[in-house]
Amino acid sequence: MIELRRIKHCRACGTPVGYKVPDDDNRERAVCPACGLIHYENPLNVVGTVPVWGEQVLLCRRAIEPRHGFWTLPAGFMELGETVEDGARRETVEEAGANIELQDLFTMISVVRVGQVHLFYRARMTDTTLDPGPETLEARLFHEHEVPWDQIAFRTVKETLQHYFACRRAGSYPLQCSSI
Known part of the structure; x- marks a missing residue:
């Protein structure tokens, strides 16, 4: 430990x-x-989404440290007084200004060295309206072949995206649990 x-x-x-x-x-x-x-x-919960529009996923370019300028899924620390689902929705609105319909929990990744648990839900975007907040330089939709893999901010995000695209090809989205 x-x-x-x-x-x-x-x-x-x-x-x-x-x-x-x-x-x-x-x-x-x-x-x-x-x-x-x-x-x-106790560990802190980081909650977020994998927002999807058709064949594209939504990524946000960070305007804050750590990893300023790198791409991430919309996510952040869960707040007291909110459910995990509410936190994931809130972070998606705050960082991307995206309208979503929350789906199933998709990844749960324990980041032991920093005392965090990262929880990502799949989400269906209800339209392509984006209005990034102050923590985001830009929000953009990417096809899998367009994802800037060498500019992904966090390992948990990269693993979540890799799982998402593999599951999409397989046509099934079971819960992915891991530790890093």
Whole structure:
């Protein structure tokens, strides 16, 4: 297991925390020596879509770091108070301004080294209207042979796209689960 010790101070009282195994637990946690609050560190969910119009997929060119200028699927961190599906829809609207009909969960990829889980849904675009938000330089539809594979921002996006095109050729879209 990768050691991720990111919490330095207690959220409740500001005291520097120490890492130890609390009573009735089985792993080290950030524990405040002053107030006793246990701080749990859990993976973050990245949610997004594989928006499709006919034979084309929608990609967004990033206007932010990391990987400014590289292409990605519309995706981002899930927010508190929303479902995974709502987050995927929101990110698609925020990054691409695309109108979609959400379909099945397609890929679930654990990115252990950074404590994230990436979840991508297939999505059918209901029209070709695009209105990219401030995190996107441009949003564009690509046929498979046009995808700028050497300019894809993240490994999870590249794997999701590769799975999508392989599944499309096979005519079936089973859930793809992996870890990187």
